[in-house]
Each structure stands twice: as structure tokens, then as C-alpha cells.
Amino acid sequence: MTAYTQAFQALTGKRALTPAEATRLLAAVLDEHAGELADVIRTEAKRLNAPQEKDTPAIDRRKRRRHRGMQTAASLIDPAHKRAQLPHQRDRSTS
Structure with missing residues (x-):
């Protein structure tokens, strides 16, 4: 049974899901x-x-920036890059 089918059956069943069960099902679908x-x-x-x-x-320039953002989102979702990190953001000190 696929993860999607399990999630659908759990959501349409009479018993409510616990947060842990819902998390597990959604992680399997992802x-x-x-x-x-x-x-x-x-x-x-x-x-x-x-x-x-x-x-x-x-x-x-706007299109290239939007394209880079979409590529970054795809790489964060892709299972081959599960450990992908967001690009480093410089920390600006106010002191």
C-alpha cells in the first residue's frame, strides 16, 4: 500500500490521528x-x-533571481539532497 493511500485512509477513517501518526504519514508521503x-x-x-x-x-535580473530561488527550493525537497543547507546568510552585528 502506498504512503498516499495509507494517509488517505487514516484521514477518512473514524478514528482521529495522533500528531505522531500524522507526522509519520506525511513524512512517508513526502x-x-x-x-x-x-x-x-x-x-x-x-x-x-x-x-x-x-x-x-x-x-x-528578477527572472534569474526567481529561478535561483525555485532551484534552491527544489534541491531542498529532492530526496537526493535531503541534507542540503540553505545558502549561508551573513550575520550582521548591530554592535
């Missing part, structure tokens, strides 16, 4: 479908952010 989701995000990133002839340099 493990099962994460690769597909990451592939769809990458495909949509290419489609949505493809350069057009009429794009100004500012629009082109």
Missing part, C-alpha cells in the same frame, strides 16, 4: 513523492523564467 515534486518545480522554473526578447535588464 519521501515517496519528493523527487517528482522537485522535478516539477525545476521544470516550472525553466518555463516561467525563460528569457524573452522584450525583457529589460531589470526583468531579466
Whole structure:
């Protein structure tokens, strides 16, 4: 039985799920479908952010930035990159 089927049956059953059971089921669904989701995000990133002839340099920069963000999201979801880290953010001291 697939993780999605187990989750659906648990959600439509008469007994309420405990938070631990719900977490386990959702993690199983994510493990099962994460690769597909990451592939769809990458495909949509290419489609949505493809350069057009009429794009100004500012629009082109925004599209490249959005494309990088979508690629980062896909790499965080992808099971092959489960331990992927967010890009390092500089800590700015106020002192």
C-alpha cells in the first residue's frame, strides 16, 4: 500500500490521528513523492523564467533571481539532497 493511500485512509477513517501518526504519514508521503515534486518545480522554473526578447535588464535580473530561488527550493525537497543547507546568510552585528 502506498504512503498516499495509507494517509488517505487514516484521514477518512473514524478514528482521529495522533500528531505522531500524522507526522509519520506525511513524512512517508513526502519521501515517496519528493523527487517528482522537485522535478516539477525545476521544470516550472525553466518555463516561467525563460528569457524573452522584450525583457529589460531589470526583468531579466528578477527572472534569474526567481529561478535561483525555485532551484534552491527544489534541491531542498529532492530526496537526493535531503541534507542540503540553505545558502549561508551573513550575520550582521548591530554592535
